[in-house]
Amino acid sequence: MIFMTIGQLIGHLSNQHPYLDPGSGSILIQLLLAGLLGAGILLRASWSRIQKLFKRGKPDQVEDEDDE
Amino acid sequence: MMNSQVHPASFRDPSGFLFRQDGVLYRQVNRSYQEEYGLLNSSGLYAELVEKGWLVAHAEVDLEPEQASLAFKVLRPELVEPISYPYEWSFSQLKDAALRTLSIQKRALKKGMSLKDASAYNIQFRDARAILIDTLSFEVYKPGRPWVAYKQFCQHFLAPLALMAKRDVRLNQLLRVYIDGIPLDLASQLLPASTRLNFGLSAHIHLHASFQRKHASSAEKASSRRAGMSQQGLEGLIDSLRAAITSLSWNPSGTEWGDYYSETSGHYSDAASLHKMEIIEKFLDQVAPLSAWDLGANTGVFSRAASRRGILTVAFDIDPAAVELNYLACKKNKETNLLPLVLDLTNPSPAIGWSNRERPARPSAGATGSVCPFWSVDRWMLSWHWRSFITWLSQTMCPCPSWRIFSNRLGVGW
Numbered sequence: 058m059i060f061m062t063i064g065q066l067i068g069h070l071s072n073q074h075p076y077l078d079p080g081s082g083s084i085l086i087q088l089l090l091a092g093l094l095g096a097g098i099l100l101r102a103s104w105s106r107i108q109k110l111f112k113r114g115k116p117d118q119v120e121d122e123d124d125e
Numbered sequence: 126m127m128n129s130q131v132h133p134a135s136f137r138d139p140s141g142f143l144f145r146q147d148g149v150l151y152r153q154v155n156r157s158y159q160e161e162y163g164l165l166n167s168s169g170l171y172a173e174l175v176e177k178g179w180l181v182a183h184a185e186v187d188l189e190p191e192q193a194s195l196a197f198k199v200l201r202p203e204l205v206e207p208i209s210y211p212y213e214w215s216f217s218q219l220k221d222a223a224l225r226t227l228s229i230q231k232r233a234l235k236k237g238m239s240l241k242d243a244s245a246y247n248i249q250f251r252d253a254r255a256i257l258i259d260t261l262s263f264e265v266y267k268p269g270r271p272w273v274a275y276k277q278f279c280q281h282f283l284a285p286l287a288l289m290a291k292r293d294v295r296l297n298q299l300l301r302v303y304i305d306g307i308p309l310d311l312a313s314q315l316l317p318a319s320t321r322l323n324f325g326l327s328a329h330i331h332l333h334a335s336f337q338r339k340h341a342s343s344a345e346k347a348s349s350r351r352a353g354m355s356q357q358g359l360e361g362l363i364d365s366l367r368a369a370i371t372s373l374s375w376n377p378s379g380t381e382w383g384d385y386y387s388e389t390s391g392h393y394s395d396a397a398s399l400h401k402m403e404i405i406e407k408f409l410d411q412v413a414p415l416s417a418w419d420l421g422a423n424t425g426v427f428s429r430a431a432s433r434r435g436i437l438t439v440a441f442d443i444d445p446a447a448v449e450l451n452y453l454a455c456k457k458n459k460e461t462n463l464l465p466l467v468l469d470l471t472n473p474s475p476a477i478g479w480s481n482r483e484r485p486a487r488p489s490a491g492a493t494g495s496v497c498p499f500w501s502v503d504r505w506m507l508s509w510h511w512r513s514f515i516t517w518l519s520q521t522m523c524p525c526p527s528w529r530i531f532s533n534r535l536g537v538g539w
Contacts (some may be wrong), residue, residue, distance in 0.1 A: 090329075
């Protein structure tokens with residue numbers, strides 16, 4: 058079932074004629090990693106919500122701070 | 126009569142292209158990009174990125190388009206000069222360019238857009254800060270769709286950075302050969318086996334390469350609107366790439382010229398350095414060029430004589446450690462008008478890409494009458510064919526009549 062969906066997705070992307078070739082293998086590994094890492098983000102978000110309950114008043118972390 | 130020409134590097138993207146008209150650089154936005162261009166503005170993404178200095182600003186102009194049948198708008202982008210290429214950057218320059226690309230992608234996702242390409246050639250440096258110069262790099266984000274530029278990002282940024290950090294810093298020179306980034310199967314073979322224990326490198330390079338090999342021809346022609354990648358998953362992927370890149374480091378030490386000016390090196394006494402600086406400053410004040418190239422700049426001690434005068438200066442050196450130290454100093458001190466680049470003058474950056482015109486060779490990449498090269502180093506001139514060098518400098522590289530070589534061995538004022 059999962060592979061059917063992935064196959065359809067790749068077919069869909071290849072029919073879009075993007076000017077950049079995303080690569081079939083690159084799409085597949087993204088889907089695999091996104092499943093894992095997305096779950097990680099959910100866990101992290103839940104954990105930070107729990108932490109917030111105990112640390113009121115502390116400002117959220119500034120995004121991209123290591124970029125400057 | 127108008128003198129107009131499409132930029133030779135601007136043929137890949139159907140959304141638009143760069144062209145020059147009467148010497149001024151413009152960008153044509155095609156009608157096929159109308160929706161994306163509209164969202165870029167209406168979502169506030171353009172304004173936010175420009176305000177941060179992450180994206181080049183532009184003005185919409187009323188000008189005859191280069192290809193009127195396709196045209197939606199003509200933009201006049203702010204110039205970012207000089208243009209440089211990833212194989213001329215030091216480790217931290219490439220790393221900062223990678224992190225900037227990821228930050229832009231995250232901001233774009235929040236505004237309902239996504240980067241449709243993640244080419245290192247779309248990033249340039251202005252005052253030691255990485256800036257995206259391709260306004261047409263964004264597409265409308267469709268929930269469920271994977272990141273179309275993921276493979277390109279890994280090839281252009283992650284693979285060379287991993288090779289530089291984990292194998293040898295000179296391996297970014299592979300980017301000269303592979304214009305669309307280092308193939309991941311090659312990177313995977315060249316990286317030490319220990320990198321398989323690093324989650325980021327293992328997933329985004331080794332496993333990625335193996336998936337590419339196994340599924341090279343598995344694209345099915347079935348069409349469907351269904352898709353399977355959540356935005357949360359995509360953000361997780363971006364965070365993971367960021368973590369992988371942030372963890373990579375390289376210590377610029379123990380190389381050829383890293384300690385050239387240090388007290389223990391014995392190359393220069395303080396008095397000699399001061400004297401040379403005085404002469405260079407006097408020369409710069411006399412000529413007052415708009416831009417200068419310091420050829421063999423080391424960590425840029427003498428380049429700063431020019432950049433501090435507001436002269437746009439490129440500090441070229443063959444040693445990646447010297448260029449790295451120079452760039453880190455520029456960044457730390459928020460210096461302006463100075464761009465350190467890696468360049469071997471005996472084998473300078475060649476013209477590469479489609480028809481050998483996509484990326485010009487370094488001597489012609491920025492040489493104009495206003496560029497004034499000065500050679501501030503006296504280290505290898507006599508061991509190389511210096512007569513050939515001087516002929517090349519005066520005839521091929523730069524039409525500026527005021528170029529100078531400052532050398533203790535050859536005497537001042539060539």
